[in-house]
Amino acid sequence: MKLKTKIVCFISFIVTLLTNIQVHADECPSSDLPQSALTNYLEAMQERRFTDAFKFVSNSMTDGRSNKDWAELQEMFYTGGGVIIFGIDIRQAIAIASDIDCASTAIVPNILKSRDNFNNQGITEFELYTVVRKDDRWLVDSQETLFDQPDVDKWFPGETIPEFLDKK
Numbered sequence: 109m110k111l112k113t114k115i116v117c118f119i120s121f122i123v124t125l126l127t128n129i130q131v132h133a134d135e136c137p138s139s140d141l142p143q144s145a146l147t148n149y150l151e152a153m154q155e156r157r158f159t160d161a162f163k164f165v166s167n168s169m170t171d172g173r174s175n176k177d178w179a180e181l182q183e184m185f186y187t188g189g190g191v192i193i194f195g196i197d198i199r200q201a202i203a204i205a206s207d208i209d210c211a212s213t214a215i216v217p218n219i220l221k222s223r224d225n226f227n228n229q230g231i232t233e234f235e236l237y238t239v240v241r242k243d244d245r246w247l248v249d250s251q252e253t254l255f256d257q258p259d260v261d262k263w264f265p266g267e268t269i270p271e272f273l274d275k276k
């Protein structure tokens with residue numbers, strides 16, 4: 109095998125290894141505080157207690173809005189869209205590569221089941237929340253929804269994206 113081919117294979121191996129570190133990261137140590145922040149946030153959203161939900165999100169989740177302005181916007185979206193959350197399944201927090209002890213950041217997977225005016229059959233969403241610690245409080249900082257089965261397989265082993273039923 110030529111030296112160039114060996115180098116390309118070695119670099120490919122290293123890149124693959126580094127790419128999978130985040131996916132196969134360890135669960136956070138015994139603390140359940142990152143999950144608690146997400147639980148409090150999602151339960152408040154489910155019950156339409158938007159002013160309470162605001163207490164569990166970072167400035168980046170509110171786009172810098174005040175509690176009052178953000179809560180009013182959420183109310184408008186939920187009411188106008190007919191949003192109903194009927195299932196929350198929060199999983200164990202996962203350490204990120206730069207914070208293996210989950211001292212200030214963790215990823216918290218969740219399976220959310222909901223429906224709205226545009227999807228009255230309901231939908232299952234596979235979500236990854238980044239939760240950060242600020243001033244000794246855990247806050248939801250961002251949310252990502254997974255749409256591809258390979259991504260779901262990495263974060264939610266054994267789960268599958270349900271088929272959408274086309275009812276005419």
